[in-house]
Amino acid sequence: MVCLQVELKKQVQEKRIKIMKKTNMMLITVAALFTFAGCTQTPDAGGKITYSKTPKEVYDASCVKCHAADGSGVPEKKAPALNDRQAAELELDLYDVKNGGLNQSSGTEHDIMEHNMKKLIDKGFDYDPKAMAEFLEKSFFKKAE
């Protein structure tokens, strides 16, 4: 009787160890896979979007109305200058405008332009933020005097 109990206890113990080992092995493997995951992803992973107009076409037909022909902005229209920053910084702002913020719940500092951008996209004035930022830098950026 005692012997049987010991045997039973042993079996339970073994089963526990088995489950523990299984969990451990899996967790370690998961951690390893997770570590190396995402290395090969590119920003286009979600499928490429094609745009009907080039950044220049969008700028000349729409942005120019408020941000001026030289990108210097129009204060009365609350449109800031776009000629004082380089592509990487501009891209961040354009990203913020198009996505309504850069963070989970921080919101956007471009509330009005976020609204306007949605309307402009409906009218066919969509653009790739990176391509637009590069166009703006190339066309307007002034080196510090």
Next chain:
Amino acid sequence: MSKEQDINKMVDMVGEELKKHGVSRRDAMKMAAVGSTAFLMGSGTEAEAATEARASAATGKILIVGGGLSGMATAAKLTNTLSNPDITVLEPTETATSYQPGQTLVGGGLWTGDDVTYKTDDFVPSGVTLIKEKAVEFDPDNNTVTTSGGKTLKYDFLVIAAGLKLDFSKIEGLGISETITTRGDDSAVRNVIGQNGLASIYFGNGAVDTWKEMQKFVADAKSGKKVKGLFTHPNTPVKCGGAPKKIMYLTDARLREAGAAARANADLTFYPNGSKMFGVAEYHNAIQKQFEARDMKWNYRHNLIKVDPEKKIATFNRHWKQKGAWDEDLEEYGVDMKSKEVEVEYDFMHITPPMIAAEEIAKSPVGSGKGWVPVNKETLQHVKFDNVFALGDIAAVPMGKTGGSARKQYAVLVDNLISRMEGKELTAKYAGYTVCPLITSIGTVMLAEFNWTKKPTPSFPLDPTQERYIWWLLKVYALKPMTQYGMLAGRA
């Protein structure tokens, strides 16, 4: 799904994944037996190829500003890669290298403060010089940095990994006028935050105090008192955008532990400045459903601007859009911004403070209008100075302020920095990958992985919007050793 089912499913899936990588399950078992560290370093798997550092004979004096997770991991990987490394790290804080992602667990009473506190000295790679001073002046035209101790350091290549500052002074009524860092001297803040129902897991001691305050809150609810808990999220970028919600989920879990009556007595509300739970629609929807299922409430578009710690009243700037006048240029109706102040009483309030770049960096030639160091978001090279790079919280990278993104960024940065040292083109690109292991209760996590495509980018073929026990295990047991032995050793 039960824990056992979850594990079994995962074991099968892991087996399949391993097969794809050419590893049999038996080999994996053996490797697991050797220990997680060895496995993470790669033992004859694809992992090895991925982490095998390319040796480089390139030379140059490298200065790294900041010895947190990003800075130290960068120093370690450079040390592994360069045959003649010449690396100096500037870091004044004794515990800068600490494991910040664990602070949520400290705030929820699951870990202690010691579990997440690492000494910077223990993580300095051999051969690297650590100067315990702060960078106070940047002169990138002459390749020099001046330190708080008055030294002028000359460099050939500069890596800025200075982290960010918590700015409680932007919130009126707290009586706080100084900014603090997550680690280091927090005396300007700790005598207000961490007392009398106010809490913040965003600094080391604050996380410890959060647990004390949360316990009082739960005890009040249990004793039959009707109580209100508020959880804020400011209008600035924040590190770990999920943490303001994670601490709310943990408060909910602790109340439920105390009983149904205790939970029923507590009213929990999330007050974010933005109008979303998450930038990725799939995760946003999943979180709203999780909130509803737990009777956790939310009020979007509320930014905390004032606190009366005596009367326990929080004042928010509530802002909204209203249809405006016809806009000739837009050929549509525009919008007008409206706002008003709203007062809300609280018994417990978790504050996520506004976060900023340190002034001495923001206003220097390497800074920018918004303060963050402007870099090409894919190569992490500075936009103006091609021998300067930045990563981690200080870099102007969208959605980039998490340990998960730093883990991807430092490898890209080192690769590109070495290419630059060798006079080659920069080819490594960061795709914006980040991960938010969103703790949804004690025992469940939703592993929100995503990148700049704003689509879920799960590492595993599992529905990423589900809360799972297995991700809880990953968050609580695996990510810390991964960081400690993988990332801080410059290996993974």
